[in-house]
Amino acid sequence: MRNIKLTIEYDGTLYSGWQKQNNAKTIQETIEKALSKILKAEVSITGSSRTDSGVHAKGMVANFFTDSRIPAEKFREAINTKLPDDIAIIKSEEVDLDFHARYLSKGKTYCYTIINRYEKVALYKNYSHHVREKLDLELMNKCCKMFIGKHDFSAFKTAGSSVKTSVRTISDLHIEKEDDFIKIYVTADGFLYNMVRIIVGTLIEVGQNKRSIETVKKAINSCNREDAGYCVPPNGLILEKVYY
Amino acid sequence: MRNIKLTIEYDGTLYSGWQKQNNAKTIQETIEKALSKILKAEVSITGSSRTDSGVHAKGMVANFFTDSRIPAEKFREAINTKLPDDIAIIKSEEVDLDFHARYLSKGKTYCYTIINRYEKVALYKNYSHHVREKLDLELMNKCCKMFIGKHDFSAFKTAGSSVKTSVRTISDLHIEKEDDFIKIYVTADGFLYNMVRIIVGTLIEVGQNKRSIETVKKAINSCNREDAGYCVPPNGLILEKVYY
Structure with missing residues (x-):
């Protein structure tokens, strides 16, 4: 099992915020769907903040766990090809298994x-x-x-x-x-x-x-x-x- | 007859450029329609430039002729109330009758x-x-x-x-x-x-x-x-x- 940290830029204009919810398009869900296509399995990501509808990010951080052998830095381009124009993975890197985007934010x-x-x-x-x-x-x-x-x-x-x-x-x-x-x-x-x-x-x-x-x-x-x-x-x- | 000069800011994202054309939403037509509501007559405006689809402006200049007695500086707010959010009249002022937004641009x-x-x-x-x-x-x-x-x-x-x-x-x-x-x-x-x-x-x-x-x-x-x-x-x- 590996823990991958993502740094994400997004334009929140067309989204109902970060956090996944029923009947609304969110940043979290859009990235999870892109990632699931690559990993061919459902995956959930943890974000550092639950930004509101219309709020943007230059440096949102999120992490997810995977057994995939894809090199950590390759996730960036792989996910980006599956994402719409208004969400961009800026960086992907492997971190310690105990890294948690939300709880460990200082x-x-x-x-x-x-x-x-x-x-x-x-x-x-x-x-x-x-x-x-x-x-x-x-x-x-x-x-x-x-x-x-x-x-x-x-x-x-x-x-x-x-x-x-x-x-x-x-x-x-x-x-x-x-x-x-x-x-x-x-x-x-x-x-x-x-x-x-x-x-x-x-x-x-x-x-x-x-x-x-x-x-x-x-x-x-x-x-x-x-x-x-x-x-x-x-x-x-x-x-x-x-x-x- | 009076000649009114407008200074206009717009976000061109959702428009097929400045110039009026069939079957497409343009900046010129949108302003003319707003102005026609105020003057209760058809009016055509002359722009200094024919910006392309997607191009923006902070200081487009246009002019139009009118017999209306509305004070020149009042046109700004009057037109703005009839315009969508992505077009803004920044200034309206009376100019000489021979002023031409396009031909006289230096x-x-x-x-x-x-x-x-x-x-x-x-x-x-x-x-x-x-x-x-x-x-x-x-x-x-x-x-x-x-x-x-x-x-x-x-x-x-x-x-x-x-x-x-x-x-x-x-x-x-x-x-x-x-x-x-x-x-x-x-x-x-x-x-x-x-x-x-x-x-x-x-x-x-x-x-x-x-x-x-x-x-x-x-x-x-x-x-x-x-x-x-x-x-x-x-x-x-x-x-x-x-x-x-």
């Missing part, structure tokens, strides 16, 4: 893209969220610092998710700007459901002067979802990298 | 995006052309200089187009790189049919060491299409700006 980096201009936007719509009011980046940058560190992020998760603890450590949260494009990068040891999207929504409200930086501190302390900002749409979000 | 800038990496690409496919072999940017930059100036670009046009002269002046041709993304910007007083895409294809062949810089000089001198490179796909191309 952290992840996500990037969220905003197009910030008054005019309507027609280009890059599947990869960005349009904000018309000019954002105050200086305020947003100040606010970024408040998120960094170990906190209970209960106010920044969508209810209904069952996790043991809502304490996470954000090691980096910073903003890059180029023309109308604002990219927010966030790295943490783990993320709660919709955590990135609610943090970004809160930062946007700060940048729009709709809320003060103090209200963000309050949200972090209160652990109350109502004290945090809105949840931005999924299509601006990219899973950049998973760390082990 | 020049245009196009940008072509290449993703240059060995691995399969899944993201940004509608906005880029994938080249696997590592491109030699130093050679490509050298080659750019050979295009700049006034030349007969007959070797760099697709046959069948009827124009009086194939002499054009390229004032700028340069390459910008960021990670795997290579962007080729070209500015000229006018472009022949497929000229940008054939110049880019030729530059790529130089960067792949499939042809020498000397063969490019030969193509410019011979005016023979067979001496130039391949025509890259349309989806990597964006009309950036039109000058008057």
Whole structure:
């Protein structure tokens, strides 16, 4: 038995997210089907994250077990020939049998893209969220610092998710700007459901002067979802990298 | 009678190009239909360029005549409410009656995006052309200089187009790189049919060491299409700006 690790890029636009489910096309299922054709047997893969519908990835990691003798690095091209254009295996490699894409992840980096201009936007719509009011980046940058560190992020998760603890450590949260494009990068040891999207929504409200930086501190302390900002749409979000 | 100038952004992915034609959805027709709803009369608009199927624009310019008393700057929002998500009027303004979007254009800038990496690409496919072999940017930059100036670009046009002269002046041709993304910007007083895409294809062949810089000089001198490179796909191309 061997354990194969895959690094995967995908455009989530046409998928109902990563995780397999009935009556919906998902990334996981599409890759499993491609892999099953090659291995001529059913196979299930374990992903590091369950990205939502419309969310993209540059560096999703997944693993699967196989008795096949296909060299590990050959899986990349073999699977790619069976995949649609919007999913790409970037790397395939053999790892220890105890490697687990989800449980052993030490952290992840996500990037969220905003197009910030008054005019309507027609280009890059599947990869960005349009904000018309000019954002105050200086305020947003100040606010970024408040998120960094170990906190209970209960106010920044969508209810209904069952996790043991809502304490996470954000090691980096910073903003890059180029023309109308604002990219927010966030790295943490783990993320709660919709955590990135609610943090970004809160930062946007700060940048729009709709809320003060103090209200963000309050949200972090209160652990109350109502004290945090809105949840931005999924299509601006990219899973950049998973760390082990 | 008033003459209204529009600046337009669009995602060309789902359109059969700019120009109106039978049995195909085009940008021109979509805007004309939106405008006709507002003016409650048929109206035809004149575009500065006839972009091909799949080509995008950040700054297409068009104009139309109207007797309507709607303030010129109000057309922007009015038309946008009648347009689909992938076409956006960025600006509407009144111009002299003799303004003509096509005939009075003094020049245009196009940008072509290449993703240059060995691995399969899944993201940004509608906005880029994938080249696997590592491109030699130093050679490509050298080659750019050979295009700049006034030349007969007959070797760099697709046959069948009827124009009086194939002499054009390229004032700028340069390459910008960021990670795997290579962007080729070209500015000229006018472009022949497929000229940008054939110049880019030729530059790529130089960067792949499939042809020498000397063969490019030969193509410019011979005016023979067979001496130039391949025509890259349309989806990597964006009309950036039109000058008057």
